[in-house]
Amino acid sequence: MKDIFPVARFQNLRTPFYYYDTALLRETLRTINQEIAKYPNFLVHYAVKANANPKLLSIIRESGMGVDCVSGGEIRAAIHSGFPADKIVFAGVGKADWEINLGLEYGIFCFNVESIPELEVIDQLAAEQGKIANVAFRINPDVGAHTHANITTGLAENKFGISMQDMDQVIDVALGMKNVKFIGLHFHIGSQILDMGDFIALCNRVNELQDKLEARHILVEHINVGGGLGVDYAHPDRQAIPDFADYFATYAKQLKLRPYQTLHFELGRSVVAQCGTLVSRVLYVKRGVNKQFAILDAGMTDLIRPALYQAYHKIENITSDEPAEAYDVVGPICESSDVFAKAVDLNKVRRGDFIAIRSAGAYGEIMASGYNCRELPKGYTSDELI
Numbered sequence: 001m002k003d004i005f006p007v008a009r010f011q012n013l014r015t016p017f018y019y020y021d022t023a024l025l026r027e028t029l030r031t032i033n034q035e036i037a038k039y040p041n042f043l044v045h046y047a048v049k050a051n052a053n054p055k056l057l058s059i060i061r062e063s064g065m066g067v068d069c070v071s072g073g074e075i076r077a078a079i080h081s082g083f084p085a086d087k088i089v090f091a092g093v094g095k096a097d098w099e100i101n102l103g104l105e106y107g108i109f110c111f112n113v114e115s116i117p118e119l120e121v122i123d124q125l126a127a128e129q130g131k132i133a134n135v136a137f138r139i140n141p142d143v144g145a146h147t148h149a150n151i152t153t154g155l156a157e158n159k160f161g162i163s164m165q166d167m168d169q170v171i172d173v174a175l176g177m178k179n180v181k182f183i184g185l186h187f188h189i190g191s192q193i194l195d196m197g198d199f200i201a202l203c204n205r206v207n208e209l210q211d212k213l214e215a216r217h218i219l220v221e222h223i224n225v226g227g228g229l230g231v232d233y234a235h236p237d238r239q240a241i242p243d244f245a246d247y248f249a250t251y252a253k254q255l256k257l258r259p260y261q262t263l264h265f266e267l268g269r270s271v272v273a274q275c276g277t278l279v280s281r282v283l284y285v286k287r288g289v290n291k292q293f294a295i296l297d298a299g300m301t302d303l304i305r306p307a308l309y310q311a312y313h314k315i316e317n318i319t320s321d322e323p324a325e326a327y328d329v330v331g332p333i334c335e336s337s338d339v340f341a342k343a344v345d346l347n348k349v350r351r352g353d354f355i356a357i358r359s360a361g362a363y364g365e366i367m368a369s370g371y372n373c374r375e376l377p378k379g380y381t382s383d384e385l386i
């Protein structure tokens with residue numbers, strides 16, 4: 001286990017920091033490319049919001065993927081990392097005018113539109129720039145995902161997307177506009193989904209909607225099913241690369257793609273989660289009533305997922321080989337929710353030990369904040385350290 005970390009090289013680095021195993025990232029990207037090569041109409045976009053570290057973005061760009069952005073800042077990050085504008089899709093329930101203008105100026109591939117008011121603004125801003133914007137509609141498929149309530153997005157009660165009942169009307173509005181071109185439908189039902197049944201439910205819904213559109217003689221060139229494939233947080237080494245074969249095969253089998261259609265995916269977590277580790281040092285070991293605390297120099301400001309959605313991350317002491325004891329692993333932030341895990345077994349912990357918080361490559365570094373006036377953690381790749 002420890003052999004996967006260049007611990008000797010960690011000695012001179014200021015903790016906490018993110019460590020990225022680029023060999024694993026490259027292998028993950030290779031696996032994705034190998035799987036989609038089986039299906040000529042499949043295209044993958046990396047969801048930048050999972051991790052926008054420029055070193056990772058440039059490796060992902062080399063793989064040939066496009067990107068899914070949810071803000072103007074992400075569009076800039078993608079362009080700076082060399083992604084071609086015609087491989088950028090732009091989603092988000094609240095796009096500001098400057099963000100829409102930025103997308104129009106770069107000539108991005110498609111805006112994933114979530115309401116009629118937004119469509120009107122895009123049409124107007126495109127007219128001002130003398131352009132025609134490609135638009136897809138994000139439809140809320142009212143499909144639940146078996147994941148944490150905070151990360152389901154495809155239920156009728158969620159803020160995302162356009163309801164199925166409104167789909168026909170929204171398309172009609174778009175077809176009557178001069179500066180938008182309706183090219184597709186977009187869906188995204190949530191994140192950290194491991195039950196293929198959830199994706200099958202989405203496919204069934206897409207099939208129904210497609211039949212309805214076809215009955216109206218409306219052809220849709222692009223179907224985008226979003227992302228959401230989960231990773232094995234409990235066993236980061238056992239299955240470091242998610243089962244992309246099963247994931248893409250599920251869509252190939254269940255979704256009735258027309259021969260003239262392209263199927264787009266927007267994968268975030270499944271691409272980058274397992275290659276990232278938050279590395280921190282133990283500041284103190286403190287005895288409490290009936291328990292002991294390992295107090296780290298990393299906190300919820302560096303990795304907020306446990307505090308935000310009770311997320312589980314595997315934690316390891318990568319310094320010690322001594323017999324395991326149980327610890328509550330906590331950070332230094334002045335919030336009671338600044339706890340990474342309770343009663344976890346770690347090899348006996350001493351001040352100064354390196355603690356690895358695994359599977360932290362997605363929604364980790366990118367969600368870091370400066371609360372308590374803390375410095376943001378740096379990110380190092382294995383390329384730099386070995």
Ligand SMILES: *Cc1c(COP(=O)(O)O)cnc(C)c1O
Binds near residue numbers: 227
């Ligand atoms: C967050 C998001 C994704 C990526 O989700 P993952 O679970 O990280 O794969 C894809 N599409 C949209 C629209 C998103 O908001």
